Amino acid sequence: MKYVIVIPDGCADEPIEALGGQTPLQAAKLPAMDRLAAQGVLALANNTPVHLPAGSEVANLCLLGYDPDTYFTGRAPLEAAAQGITLNEHDWAIRCNLVTIENQTMVDFTADHVTTAEATELLEAVQTQLLSETPIDSRLEFIPGVSYRNLLLYRGDRATLAPFSTDTRSTAPHDLTDLPVADDFPRGPGSDTLVRLMNASAELFADHPVNKKRIAAGKRPVTNIWLWGIGGAPSLPSFESRHGVQGAMITAVDLLRGIAALVGWPRIEVDGATGYLDTDYAAKGRAALDALQHYDLVCVHVEAPDEASHEGRHAAKIEALEQIDRHIVAPLHQSLQASGDYRILVTPDHPTFCSTKKHTHGMVPLAMAGTGIVADAQTSYDELAADASGKRFDHGWDLMNAFIKR
Structure with a gap:
């Protein structure tokens, strides 16, 4: 058969x-x-x-x-498996979209289908320039994927209490198209870290060379990272x-x-x-x-x-x-x-x-x-x-x- x-x-x-x-x-x-x-x-x-x-x-x-x-257990862990990433018992995966937000409205959850090369360059900037403020940050790593679809990993261990839990809530950006985003930022355990990174990325990306080139080419800029789909290790x-x-x-x-x-x-x-x-x-x-x-x-x-x-x-x-x-x-x-x-x-x-x-x-x-x-x-x-x-x-x-x- x-x-x-x-x-x-x-x-x-x-x-x-x-x-x-x-x-x-x-x-x-x-x-x-x-x-x-x-x-x-x-x-x-x-x-x-x-x-x-x-x-x-x-x-x-x-x-x-x-x-x-x-x-x-969450969307991001499934996508981590696609990249051959093994999540251990105390690890968390978080989906990271590159998006275009204007006037607090989700204009484009793909950032005009940003290229993989552009996405990689932007995430390298986030990793090197934003992840330095708290002990939690040293456990976080951005993983480029394809185009606007990327990941953020938290590597935990038995001795350290993870900031996230199954009560950490988030909203998929593709469900916010043309809608206000102010009430849909992450909520619950660990959300303060996620929201801080999302907000800080807007300032970082505003004058980034990638966006200057995109705007000059008539494309939408990448205004923010959007973090969602958090979850722990799955077992199927x-x-x-x-x-x-x-x-x-x-x-x-x-x-x-x-x-x-x-x-x-x-x-x-x-x-x-x-x-x-x-x-x-x-x-x-x-x-x-x-x-x-x-x-x-x-x-x-x-x-x-x-x-x-x-x-x-x-x-x-x-x-x-x-x-x-x-x-x-x-x-x-x-x-x-x-x-x-x-x-x-x-x-x-x-x-x-x-x-x-x-x-x-x-x-x-x-x-x-x-x-x-x-x-x-x-x-x-x-x-x-x-x-x-x-x-x-x-x-x-x-x-x-x-x-x-x-």
Whole structure:
């Protein structure tokens, strides 16, 4: 049996007036996904329990079969795993975005997609010029990642009481797009250190050479660091030990790379995969076809629909969905049908509404087809058709048992 999971991140949405009351899934031309719906089953799944963040960190753990109440410790630890960083018992990881804030409003949580080289230079300045004021600071280290997505680590030990705890609260910057930020700075244990660094970074970045060059080039400056997603060391049992299947991950996003590392999946890097709307969809499809020759299960994650939603661009979201359909779902399904027993699953992790530009709690539609799956009456892949199916996974982590079940 071969298995394929395709995750069009954040593709679930609400009806949009400009689309005649349709959702992007309904408005897009998706013949391959509709074919899955006609040949298999549709259902709804809840990957975002209301008491946890409605983000990809919780939702993708759920989607892959891990109850977040048991395994979720925070977003940043998952991203640390993507970089091969091991967190010990007393360590903490904190996500560090480079953002653009104007008049106390989150204008851009990506700082106009700052380059990795620019981000590295800015974080070096923060490390050398701001981390010198308290004993806590000597335990903190900024770790550059990709573009605006970076990390701050706190290295603790048994003898020193960590300043942070599970009560340290923070807000994801992508949930603040076009909104005031004054009431959303970190709160709780250790937050004074985080807020001090966030505020000090604004003064440091104001006249930094990186920003002078960006402004001269017509780009938004990086005005601040934004610290969030704090958590301690996670521990996940391997996917193979739970399901008897060895998987591999294709993604351009560190969060999914980190989850893959923690569940024992190798990550397949694809040239041209960017984690944005300009990603090379066809290259991802080709990489997945090749990976099927070597692994029982291949998971292809595509960030583009989510990015379009965060920018409030429904036309770009439709285009991303059609690219995924054409270059990933269609060739993979065709290959699977010609090679023996198989199952294929298409599902987003969480909804992301173009209207609000942020993640939200709620059910997402899934289509599942292949060996042993008896088709239902639905013939299109979208939110309303999935709802009409009457099938529900109220706990999203139950879906994987149903998908892998032989």
